Amino acid sequence: MPGEELRELANRAVAEIAGAADDAALEAARVKYLGRKEGALSEATKRIAKLPPGEKPAYGAAVNEGKLRIERALEERTRALREARVARDLGGEREDMSLPPRRVRVGRLHPISQTVREVSRVFATMGFETVEGPEIEWDYYNFEALNIPPGHPAREKWQTLWISNPLGDDPSRPLLGRTHTSPMQIRVMEQRRPPVRVVIPGRCYRYEATDAIRESIFFQYEGLAIDEKLTMADLKGVLFSFARQIFGSDRKIRFRIDYFPFTEPSAEIAFDCFSCEGRDPECRVCGGDGWIEAAGCGMVHPDVLRRVGYDPKRYQGFAFGGGIERLAMLRTGAPDIRLFYQNDLRYLEQF
Amino acid sequence: MLIKMPVSWLREYVDISVPIDELALRLHMSSTEVKGVERPWWDDKVRVGRISKLAKHPNADKLQLATVEYGEDRPKTVVTGATNLTVGDIVPFADEGAQIIDGHTGERTTLRGKPMRGIQSEGMVLSAKELGQGEDHDGIQVLDRKLPVGARLRDVLGETILALELQPNRPDCLGVVGIAREVAAILATGLREPPVDRLPERTSRDLDVRIEDPVACPRFAAALLTGIRIGASPTWIQQRLIAAGMRPIDNVVDITNYVMLELGQPLHAYDHRKLRGGLLVARRARRGETLRTLDGVERVLHDDTLVIADADRALGVAGILGGEDSEIREDTTTVALECASFEPRGIGRTAANLGLHGSAGSAAARRFSWELSPDLVPVALARAVRLLREHAGAEVSGVMDRYPKRRGVVNVRMRFSDIPRVLGIEIGPEETLDILRRLQFVAAADGDTLVATPPAVRTDIAIAEDIVEEVGRIAGYDRLPVRVPDGPLPLHERHPLQEFRERARDGLAGFGLQEVLSYSLIDPAWLGMLTADGSCIAPEPLRVINPTTVAQSAARPTLRASLLDTARRNLRNRAGVAIFEIAPLYLPQRGDLPDERWTIGILLAGNAEPVRDGETWLTPERPWDVRDLQGYVLALADLLDVQTAGDQVDAPGLHPGRSLAFAHDGRRHLVAGQLDPRVAAKWELPAETFIAEIDLSSWLDAARPPRVIAPPRFPAALRDLAIVVDEATPYRDVEREIRAAGGTDLGSIALVDLYRGPQIGAGKKSFAVRLVLRRATATLGEEDVDRLVKRVAGRLQQALGATIRS
Ligand SMILES: [Zn+2]
Numbered sequence A: 001m002p003g004e005e006l007r008e009l010a011n012r013a014v015a016e017i018a019g020a021a022d023d024a025a026l027e028a029a030r031v032k033y034l035g036r037k038e039g040a041l042s043e044a045t046k047r048i049a050k051l052p053p054g055e056k057p058a059y060g061a062a063v064n065e066g067k068l069r070i071e072r073a074l075e076e077r078t079r080a081l082r083e084a085r086v087a088r089d090l091g092g093e094r095e096d097m098s099l100p101p102r103r104v105r106v107g108r109l110h111p112i113s114q115t116v117r118e119v120s121r122v123f124a125t126m127g128f129e130t131v132e133g134p135e136i137e138w139d140y141y142n143f144e145a146l147n148i149p150p151g152h153p154a155r156e157k158w159q160t161l162w163i164s165n166p167l168g169d170d171p172s173r174p175l176l177g178r179t180h181t182s183p184m185q186i187r188v189m190e191q192r193r194p195p196v197r198v199v200i201p202g203r204c205y206r207y208e209a210t211d212a213i214r215e216s217i218f219f220q221y222e223g224l225a226i227d228e229k230l231t232m233a234d235l236k237g238v239l240f241s242f243a244r245q246i247f248g249s250d251r252k253i254r255f256r257i258d259y260f261p262f263t264e265p266s267a268e269i270a271f272d273c274f275s276c277e278g279r280d281p282e283c284r285v286c287g288g289d290g291w292i293e294a295a296g297c298g299m300v301h302p303d304v305l306r307r308v309g310y311d312p313k314r315y316q317g318f319a320f321g322g323g324i325e326r327l328a329m330l331r332t333g334a335p336d337i338r339l340f341y342q343n344d345l346r347y348l349e350q351f
Numbered sequence B: 001m002l003i004k005m006p007v008s009w010l011r012e013y014v015d016i017s018v019p020i021d022e023l024a025l026r027l028h029m030s031s032t033e034v035k036g037v038e039r040p041w042w043d044d045k046v047r048v049g050r051i052s053k054l055a056k057h058p059n060a061d062k063l064q065l066a067t068v069e070y071g072e073d074r075p076k077t078v079v080t081g082a083t084n085l086t087v088g089d090i091v092p093f094a095d096e097g098a099q100i101i102d103g104h105t106g107e108r109t110t111l112r113g114k115p116m117r118g119i120q121s122e123g124m125v126l127s128a129k130e131l132g133q134g135e136d137h138d139g140i141q142v143l144d145r146k147l148p149v150g151a152r153l154r155d156v157l158g159e160t161i162l163a164l165e166l167q168p169n170r171p172d173c174l175g176v177v178g179i180a181r182e183v184a185a186i187l188a189t190g191l192r193e194p195p196v197d198r199l200p201e202r203t204s205r206d207l208d209v210r211i212e213d214p215v216a217c218p219r220f221a222a223a224l225l226t227g228i229r230i231g232a233s234p235t236w237i238q239q240r241l242i243a244a245g246m247r248p249i250d251n252v253v254d255i256t257n258y259v260m261l262e263l264g265q266p267l268h269a270y271d272h273r274k275l276r277g278g279l280l281v282a283r284r285a286r287r288g289e290t291l292r293t294l295d296g297v298e299r300v301l302h303d304d305t306l307v308i309a310d311a312d313r314a315l316g317v318a319g320i321l322g323g324e325d326s327e328i329r330e331d332t333t334t335v336a337l338e339c340a341s342f343e344p345r346g347i348g349r350t351a352a353n354l355g356l357h358g359s360a361g362s363a364a365a366r367r368f369s370w371e372l373s374p375d376l377v378p379v380a381l382a383r384a385v386r387l388l389r390e391h392a393g394a395e396v397s398g399v400m401d402r403y404p405k406r407r408g409v410v411n412v413r414m415r416f417s418d419i420p421r422v423l424g425i426e427i428g429p430e431e432t433l434d435i436l437r438r439l440q441f442v443a444a445a446d447g448d449t450l451v452a453t454p455p456a457v458r459t460d461i462a463i464a465e466d467i468v469e470e471v472g473r474i475a476g477y478d479r480l481p482v483r484v485p486d487g488p489l490p491l492h493e494r495h496p497l498q499e500f501r502e503r504a505r506d507g508l509a510g511f512g513l514q515e516v517l518s519y520s521l522i523d524p525a526w527l528g529m530l531t532a533d534g535s536c537i538a539p540e541p542l543r544v545i546n547p548t549t550v551a552q553s554a555a556r557p558t559l560r561a562s563l564l565d566t567a568r569r570n571l572r573n574r575a576g577v578a579i580f581e582i583a584p585l586y587l588p589q590r591g592d593l594p595d596e597r598w599t600i601g602i603l604l605a606g607n608a609e610p611v612r613d614g615e616t617w618l619t620p621e622r623p624w625d626v627r628d629l630q631g632y633v634l635a636l637a638d639l640l641d642v643q644t645a646g647d648q649v650d651a652p653g654l655h656p657g658r659s660l661a662f663a664h665d666g667r668r669h670l671v672a673g674q675l676d677p678r679v680a681a682k683w684e685l686p687a688e689t690f691i692a693e694i695d696l697s698s699w700l701d702a703a704r705p706p707r708v709i710a711p712p713r714f715p716a717a718l719r720d721l722a723i724v725v726d727e728a729t730p731y732r733d734v735e736r737e738i739r740a741a742g743g744t745d746l747g748s749i750a751l752v753d754l755y756r757g758p759q760i761g762a763g764k765k766s767f768a769v770r771l772v773l774r775r776a777t778a779t780l781g782e783e784d785v786d787r788l789v790k791r792v793a794g795r796l797q798q799a800l801g802a803t804i805r806s
Helices: A003-018 A023-034 A040-048 A056-091 A111-124 A153-157 A183-191 A232-247 A302-307 A324-332 B007-011 B020-030 B153-157 B176-187 B235-243 B251-263 B344-353 B363-368 B376-392 B418-423 B429-438 B464-475 B496-510 B524-529 B560-570 B626-639 B677-682 B696-701 B731-745 B782-800
Strands: A136-138 A162-164 A175-177 A196-205 A217-227 A253-257 A263-272 A291-300 A316-323 B002-006 B033-038 B046-056 B064-069 B076-080 B090-094 B099-101 B108-110 B161-165 B208-211 B219-226 B268-271 B279-284 B290-292 B298-300 B306-309 B314-317 B335-341 B395-402 B412-415 B442-446 B449-453 B576-589 B592-606 B647-649 B654-664 B667-675 B689-695 B717-726 B746-755 B764-773 B803-805
Touching (some): A023 A056, A040 A056, A111 A324, A136 B592, A217 A291, A232 A253, A253 B020, A263 B464, B002 B007, B002 B235, B007 B176, B208 B219, B219 B279, B235 B251, B251 B268, B251 B363, B279 B335, B335 B376, B344 B363, B376 B395
Parallel strands (some): B208 B279
Antiparallel strands (some): A196 A217, B033 B161, B099 B108, B219 B395
8 A cells, every 4th residue: 555545544534533522432533543453554554564675664654654643633632522521511510519518527625625735735835744633532632731630720611522432431531522633732742852843634522502603523723833942923924824825915913812721822813804804894704803813822831841751941832723614614705614514515516 | 701891890990091992902912802892782762760650461460561750751651571670660661662682582673562462562671681781581670769760771871891701811800900900001000909998807706717628728718797787789889780790689799799890709798697606617518418509409519529617517619609598688787708719620620510610600600710819818808898888887896817828929030031032022121020010010130030920819920931921912912023933844754544545535526526524423323224124334432421412422433324314415405416525433442542444435326417407418317326336436446556355245234236345354444335225215315325435544555556667569459259157157257267368468358248138048148358468578469369369268168167259
């Protein structure tokens, strides 16, 4: 077959390919011309071997040229068809994207878990290590070691739930639900030597009627730092930093006199109200006086240090304690402390 | 202790040069918590009234009609249920529209005239409670006869009051004079002490005083007073008692109360006629001794109770409660006036034994449970004698003061530099001395040393730190700088259980479960509701001895009850719940604190894809099933790198056919499955309730940090097998045999389908599994794969009698 005929074949193939309406027509054209078994070009290729030696080179070159043209046409048409398809899709039907999606279930941590973590995280920035301890405690750790012996009038501040062990009670060692996280001050100091910097979150118990701001089962955080030179100014700095990190960097802090048998001097910490900044006498967050009482604190009493074997002539430091629920309520506007523990999912799913 | 401090009373002892709000703030910051400043709020319609007529209500036996003059032309007629009124009484009268306190709710309300048993009440005569002056709502508050009828009550009785919350270390603040001392120090001004009579000790034949227990009663003084005329006390005394929240009774009782409010020291007056042997003695109660106390109760006294007795019998529980027999009566003319000092913790214990501690106790008992200074005793006695002389005709016939072991004087020696050492602020010696002297300390410098002696009433001062607090609070904590602590940081420890627990918490929330947190004290009855037959799944719990409610009286030994309760309450308003809780269980241990075992509880119930709650147009509604629960448990184990192991054991309380439990070293560390439907019914839960419990520390022990390898470099071959086995053969066995035969070239096994039906015959099932085969060092050839599959098939046939269809 002369070269002319081959060119003609290629022309026909290229035209057919260019006119292929879809992928199927294109594939049919490919098979028709380039198919391994019956493709026209394959037939022509087989013929090369039968030609006289002088004609072979020219013929072979013509076959290759035809093949190349057809392949190029196939590629072009494939691309054109794909682009047309994408263009059609892009210009075609619009999904209603306002329809709700396939639901992905969202689980949240309980607001108290979130707040406990937040407290630990903030104090960690100041070198405090989070430790935990028993909720059911001995009277000794909860009271006596903290300068509150039996009959001490300060016990009135910590109305106690007393606990009975079904395996037997020891009248000389009463069990109780810890009324504060402060017994962990003693446990930590019994186990470690200064410098000490710990924060202890955990559950506490009081014999107390509950209302919108008080629960008889609740969470506290306790902080303790002991070293050689820590002062009340350091205590103020730590709590100031805490307030800024929890409630924002504009916060002010206020110390006033308070009394705890296990700290001397003692103080109560208040933050200025992040909601009204003292400007709203009807403020729901602060009650109108512009300050939010947040925690009790003080310098650890020398008798407490002595009791755990720390020399109060050498070591001194501070302790503080506050309510986790109160922080959670302040941060989220939660209206009633009891809602945290009613576990109505419609409520918890908002945190 | 909350006390009410009338400002006019305070002004008697100290000049207040600043506005009351400023005073309140400065006291609050430096001295004692100010709960509030109460100002007279009665409006113009609350007047001084006079009862001009009393008549029976025609339609009700228990009501009276009182005609009240109140300065207007026409008197008004009010209906009252009070029984303490007589004609001529001066009373508070509220006209219609006045603001008063509702006697029942305690809330402020506007008085509206309303008919009572057919007769319109044109206003109201008021009780102390309705005036907002205390809790007394039994009778009408009868006022001083000299008050001008028709005057606005605000103008004649109005009083600004500081509500102070005192702390038990400051018994010196229990009296007005004590607060005045604080105010004087804060405002840097002088203090005027109240006038007292000089009382030289004078023994009397008719009264002797003895202390048998000088530890429980360190000091006991008494005065014998004759010529007493019982009557009403002067108006100014009555008004101050009312303002402070006490009810006037008669001149003798009112004066003892007045002195208590003024100085903080309680006193007790006895009718001398009733003292047998003319003796007052502080002694322990005798075994089986009884006493009829002022509250009308006949009490058997515990034998460590300190009593005040005469020669024969107990007259009262010392410092806590007087006896009925020796109380002052209208015809009393001779009074033995007791003023004593008691050991506070003994008072606290006895009051607690009598159920009279804290706010249940008398004003005296509450004060005595704080460490009042014995030095107050002669001062209070002298003050009371003076007032009784002036207002009750008393003449002193004898005075005794027993104080066998004097309290030593406290002398604190410290360095001036201790103040900046503790506070971190520079307060120099001069300012330190000034502050202490304003607080009535005797303070002097001895070189670098400060020597300070507190006033005798300050029983809270003992060590240098106490002095530091005094100086710091009066200088003002405002002056504390804000400093970030420096110095060495401790080395921190790791807390594997805490870290593991928090990973679990994040994991479960990440899976879409909501975390809940429920009360750790539960109703013990719940523990009997966790199995069909009521038997226990957990050890006998620790109990609260004095629970606030039975619903919080057992320390939970399982999370299951709390989860079921939470699910039950939520399913009332939603179609499905998927929740978890992570909390400790309290497992009793003999002679030790309970084992607080951190536990994960997971609960699924109701609809997994509810139509009611979510947008489910893309997903069909379906209930949770046991495979969901297994999925969460396995995913959690996967996330936490836990290789769960152990022996399979019973899962009490769960459906025996759809649950599993594993134990290790005798402890069930994983329980998961469908709740026994009979248990579900007890909790009003759907039968499709699924629950899992995981013992956190067991899982931590079983956790292995992953040893990682690079991702595979060679492609995997997939082969599907249909494995027909007997119905009784669990999938676990099939998987085990495949793994055993597959060796290291077996990557993973997936169950693609489970088929039962006619094609394989009855009593059989077919697992369609897909094996992923891969070698780490080379691509597996066809022959390798065929050989492996043949080995697997052979093993399944041999071990399980399986038929394999490719
Ligand atoms: Zn505010």
